[in-house]
Every structure is written in structure tokens, then in C-alpha cells.
Amino acid sequence: MDESTALVSARGLTKVYEGPPEHVAVGGIDFDVLRGEAFGFLGPNGAGKSTTMRMIGCVSPRSGGDLTILGHDAARERRAIKARLGSVPQDDTLDTELTVEENILIYGRYFGLPRAVIRERTDRLLEFARLTEKRTARVQDLSGGMRRRLTIARSLVNEPDLLLLDEPTTGLDPQARHLLWERLFRLKQDGVTLILTTHYMDEAEQLCDRIAVMDGGRIVAHGSPRELIERYVTREVLELRFPLDQHEQAAEKAHGIGERIEILPDRLLCYTGDGESALEETRRRGLDPITALVRRAGLEDVFLTLTGRTLVE
């Protein structure tokens, strides 16, 4: 596949850590990321998302398979690829003793950009990250959300064709997350191709055009959020909570309501096309849940259906 259609193309991509013990972090995955789209890897911790991102970012060599990024082979032309990537690692790698603008300057110099170019871009990047007032502040004085935004601003200093974001909002409070989402959405609108990993389904739903659901080093499903939900789960979900000692009993009684019942440690999920009718049926069977909630099915349910486990445990 040529660069005009796929910016990243992986076939049988594998990563094995020799160990001991030997650990297959990524077990042969195929995917293509198209120009201008936001592509997400969704999965729990340890699914192989970050390892995949590190391979795309050319900071971890693959153990097998093919990986082509921006038309170059990831193993042979690392410098050429990295020059056109933006990278937001899971942990911020800012220098906390230097100022906001110094961090951007140092990073820009790593790309071989002239100081004048970096200085001119810094104005725009800080404005984008809403950090203009913090320009000369030391990074150690910034909040978690500000640091994350600075990391993103810094990753854009080389005006990348492809931006990699590994767990961009993990550890942020809701307000900081929403601000970050809004900024990322703007980038996407500006035509920057995004690849991100997340274990938050709302993040994946908000930001991603297409998603690869990962579990145990493999891609277990992929498609748009809408497609995944339509393919793997019902339209609605009825969530029922019972006193913990009656949980098992209630599960037995509820058997057969809706298309499928999923028993979680703290609640029952009843997959159905019509949540209200399912709730009526529950009451008709003499069940008296502490709480009952009808909601639309989401990616969390897709993941549960595919793997039998919840995403955030």
C-alpha cells in the first residue's frame, strides 16, 4: 500500500521480549492507518498497545513481521521516519528544571530545526496549548494537565505528519481531559493524522474514526466505534444492581431476559434491543434491584463481549 493511502501499514507485526521469561507483547497484528484519520488502540493495561506505539515510534525494534511508516521501513530508516513523527509518550518526558519554552527549544533542536524557526513556532504552539502565560515558568510549577498539553505542543514542533499519543489523558481530572480532547479534535480537523492508545472507551468514542480493540497482544476486532457496537452488542444495555448476597440468585432468576446476560462482580448487564421492556420483565419475575439503569451500548460492552472482561479493572 503506498503512502498516499496508508501512513502506517503493519502485517504480522510481532514483539517478543526475550526474557527470561519470554514474553510475547504483540503477537502478529495487521492494521493500516490512513492519512487524516484518528486511529485508536483500545484495550486494558498489558494488551500490547504501548509496545505497538513504541514500534510505530521507532523506539522499539520489531521481532517479526512488516512495519512500514510514511513509506519507509521502520527497522532501516528510523531517522527519516522519526523526523516526521510527533510523539507523546505515556509518561511526560519534560525537563522539569527547565522552562516551558526551553523544553520546546531543546526538543526542536533535536530535530535539527534552526533556533529562529523554533522560536517562531513556539508562539503558536503555546497558544494552541493555552500556555502562553506560562512561557517562562518552570515545568515543575505546572499542573498535570498543563504538562500534558506542553508535551503535546512540544511534539508538534517539527510539524509532524503523524502524531502518536500513548494514553494522552491518563491521570488527568475530567476538566483537563475535556480541554485536551478539544485540542486533539482541533488537530484532527487541521488534518493531522492521529494514532492513540487508551483504555477509556469514552476517549476512543470521542476521538477515533477507527479503533483496533487489543487484548493479550492481539487485535480482537476493528472498525469504527459505531460499527463495533452494531456488530458485537445490542442497541441497549440494562444494568442491574442487587445486594451482593443476592447477586447469584438474581442472576439465575434473570436468566433469559434480553439476548444475553453478563454477570459482573458488582452488577448484571442485560443486553437487549429494548431496555425498558427488559426492565419490566425483570420486575415481572419478582426481582427488585437496588438500582436499574437503561443505557445505550458502548465500546466497554464491545470489549466485554469480545474478551469476557471489563476494560478498567
Place this chain on the structure above:
Amino acid sequence: MSLPAFHEFGYWWHRYRRTWRGTAVISIANPLLFVTALGFGLGRLVDERNSAYLHGGSYLAFIGPGLLAASAMQMGFIHGSGPVFQSARTGGNFRAAVTTPMEPSDIFTGHLLFTAFRATLDSAAILLVLLIFRAASPGALAGAVLTALAFATPISAYAVTADRPAKLSAVFRFVIMPLYMFSGTFFPAEQLPDPLRTLVWLSPLWHGTELCRGSGPILVHVLVLLALIVAGYLAGRRAYTGRLTA
């Protein structure tokens, strides 16, 4: 030398501009305090006894180059241990640099360049004072820089793989300190009892000290230190690549 290495040098230079006053105390003032206390204080006692081991020279002239070499070793350790360990950790500078067109070997080389720069600068400052008291010769600068790099390269190679800081303190306690004591810094190695005197030959610091004093087979001293630098550099390139791009 690859150009990207200079970008890493630039990073350390940037940090140095912020902290140079503080670091000057450790790397320049401390050795000079030693020179003053030992050279002028203890030296008076030593010189009165007119020790044959000093071959007619003053104790200050003996200990000056010795402390220059020892402080160079310490610079090598200081630059090669803590900063490398910190930068290679999750969230450290090396982790940022490696996501750019920089490769692990550029990062390593750049940091070594900065270490060489700092060793030159700080050793020159100490040497300047020694020169005023005629306690060393200008050629000692090259010996000091070689000594610093002979320690910085292998220590960096080790520090980049270290999983906890205790391993680095162990290097200081069990390698740097004994070498400091028994490499002819404070007293001539010939004074040591026989088996120890032979062991001194194995000490890189002893070769550095002798080089700074301009005594003994100069070429051998230079070759020993260069061998350590080359071996440390090759090991370091592998270690940096292994740690930063696993």
C-alpha cells in the same frame, strides 16, 4: 562525529547555564580546599622531614597534580552516574531525545562531549591555581581530561542500565573511594607494601595521576586511559541502545 550528538550537548549546556554556580563549588572549590589544607597545612609537616619519596620536591608540588587527577576521576563519576541514570529513567531526557531523529549513540556521544567539556573547564580552573603556586605544569590538563573520560565512559555504560541508584553509590564506595586512597594521590605509591604496590598498576587513577605529574612511561599511561575510553565507549553504545530502544 555526528551532528545530532551536538544537540544532546546543547541540552546539557542549557542545564549547565542554570546550575554552573552550584556545580563550581563541588568540582573546583572542593579540590582547592584540599590543596590548601593538605598542600600548605600538612605539606609543611611533610617537607620538614624531607622525605626521600618526594625526590626533593615539595609536598604541594606532589599533591597538586594528584588532586587534579583525583578530582578529574570524580568529575567522570559525577557526570557518568547520576545524570545518566536519571535521564535513562522513565520520563528522563534520553526518553524524549530518542523519540526524535536522535539515536541512542548520538545521545551517548553528546553527553560524553559535554562531560569532556566540563572536565576541561573545571580542571583548567583548578590547574590555574596550581600554576600560580608552581604546583603543576600546564600539560597536566590533558592528563586530567583523559582521566575524567576514562571513568565517565565505562560508568555511563553501567549507569544507563542500572535499575536503582544504590548500584551507583556502590560503585562510588567500592571503586572510586579505594582508588582515591591508593593511587598515589596523597602519598607516593612506592611507599605501599609490596603486593599493593603491584596492584596500583591496575588503577586507572594511578596512570592518570602519573600522567598529570609527568612521571613514568607517559605513553603507557595514555594508552591505558585510551583503552578504557574506547572499551567504555563501545560498551556504552550497546548499553544505551539496549536500554533506550528495547
